[in-house]
Amino acid sequence: MSEPAWPDEVFAVLREADIQQVGYVPDAGHARLIARAHAEPSMRAVVLTTEEEGIALATGAWLGGARAVLLMQSSGVGNCINMLSLAANCRTPLLLLVTMRGEWGEFNPWQVPMARATEQVLRAAGVLVHRADHAGEVAEMVRAAAALAFASREAVAVLFSQRLIGAKVFVAAGEKL
Amino acid sequence: MSEALDRRAVVATLLAGRDDLLVVSGLGSATYDVAAAGDRTENFYLWGAMGGAAMVGLGLALAQPTRRVLVITGDGEMLMGMGGLATIGASQAENLSIVVLDNRSFGETGAQASHTAHGTDLALVAAGCGWRETRRVADQAGLVGLAAALRTRALFAVVEIAPGEKPRVLPPRHGALLAARFRAALGISDP
Numbered sequence: 001m002s003e004p005a006w007p008d009e010v011f012a013v014l015r016e017a018d019i020q021q022v023g024y025v026p027d028a029g030h031a032r033l034i035a036r037a038h039a040e041p042s043m044r045a046v047v048l049t050t051e052e053e054g055i056a057l058a059t060g061a062w063l064g065g066a067r068a069v070l071l072m073q074s075s076g077v078g079n080c081i082n083m084l085s086l087a088a089n090c091r092t093p094l095l096l097l098v099t100m101r102g103e104w105g106e107f108n109p110w111q112v113p114m115a116r117a118t119e120q121v122l123r124a125a126g127v128l129v130h131r132a133d134h135a136g137e138v139a140e141m142v143r144a145a146a147a148l149a150f151a152s153r154e155a156v157a158v159l160f161s162q163r164l165i166g167a168k169v170f171v172a173a174g175e176k177l
Numbered sequence: 178m179s180e181a182l183d184r185r186a187v188v189a190t191l192l193a194g195r196d197d198l199l200v201v202s203g204l205g206s207a208t209y210d211v212a213a214a215g216d217r218t219e220n221f222y223l224w225g226a227m228g229g230a231a232m233v234g235l236g237l238a239l240a241q242p243t244r245r246v247l248v249i250t251g252d253g254e255m256l257m258g259m260g261g262l263a264t265i266g267a268s269q270a271e272n273l274s275i276v277v278l279d280n281r282s283f284g285e286t287g288a289q290a291s292h293t294a295h296g297t298d299l300a301l302v303a304a305g306c307g308w309r310e311t312r313r314v315a316d317q318a319g320l321v322g323l324a325a326a327l328r329t330r331a332l333f334a335v336v337e338i339a340p341g342e343k344p345r346v347l348p349p350r351h352g353a354l355l356a357a358r359f360r361a362a363l364g365i366s367d368p
Contacts, residue, residue: 021239044239046268049260056229056261060201060236063221063356065365068236086226086233089352 023054029099051076203250228257266307
């Protein structure tokens with residue numbers, strides 16, 4: 001199976017948007033983007049111990065005149081809630097790229113509750129939410145989200161649906177779930 | 178044994194003449210202490226986002242590599258963001274220092290004993306997270322040495338301070354104002 005093109009397209013959009021800091025919690029869905037960010041001299045990739053660190057990182061980056069993006073899984077959204085008050089109070093832009101687990105064909109039931117809550121939690125905390133379901137719309141959606149975040153100074157999340165990314169495979173093909 | 182250090186005097190000593198320093202303060206007493214040392218636009222005060230001060234400092238330090246950044250926070254705020262010590266340790270940022278004002282209690286909420294009263298040594302935690310230089314300061318001589326060291330290099334320090342609340346000195350608490358004036362002080366245009 002060939003690698004999908006959209007992670008490289010997203011990376012190109014982040015370069016266009018002059019993103020200089022990439023905070024991330026390791027995630028298979030973002031693996032390509034993380035590797036590209038580490039290899040890019042104009043970007044600083046920062047591995048986080050928990051997603052909320054990334055909200056604070058992005059706030060500090062903006063204070064210093066730089067733009068940041070945060071990469072996380074849906075399970076990490078819940079870790080960010082109180083820290084999102086930084087963006088709400090300070091009108092600091094925030095761009096979150098969230099890969100969804102726990103929805104399309106999920107094997108691991110522990111991923112499902114946070115997946116069910118992800119979009120509502122983000123909206124409740126004041127984050128604008130876009131959702132990408134198809135490879136062809138991802139780059140355009142991230143470009144629009146970056147513009148909305150940095151030009152209008154909003155907190156914006158793009159959810160990459162699990163259908164887009166592909167459900168994580170836990171058992172061999174043909175084996176009963 | 179010398180007299181325990183006074184938090185206001187500690188912060189005033191650390192910030193005296195430090196016009197070039199970018200300062201981030203953690204919520205609660207540390208924010209009041211930094212305000213008491215004199216409000217300036219290069220101070221970014223947190224009034225919430227508990228656990229976020231150190232990581233705001235990291236984002237700022239990476240964005241402004243030619244400036245020195247100092248995070249001043251309390252033991253409770255640092256405990257909540259302890260993972261950030263690993264993130265910052267891994268980043269090896271050369272221009273970010275953290276000073277934890279350690280009164281071994283959660284002063285803002287009724288002086289309940291914090292984890293540092295029960296054995297957590299945040300300087301050891303930072304050292305274990307890869308911070309190259311860490312120190313504990315418990316007297317005036319140590320404080321003067323710390324103030325001098327902060328001018329030259331990145332380090333993590335725990336300053337043992339006397340317990341007890343001070344009269345509150347309240348800086349502006351409108352986050353958008355604080356962020357806008359901070360960026361303006363750095364000459365960042367905000368079209």
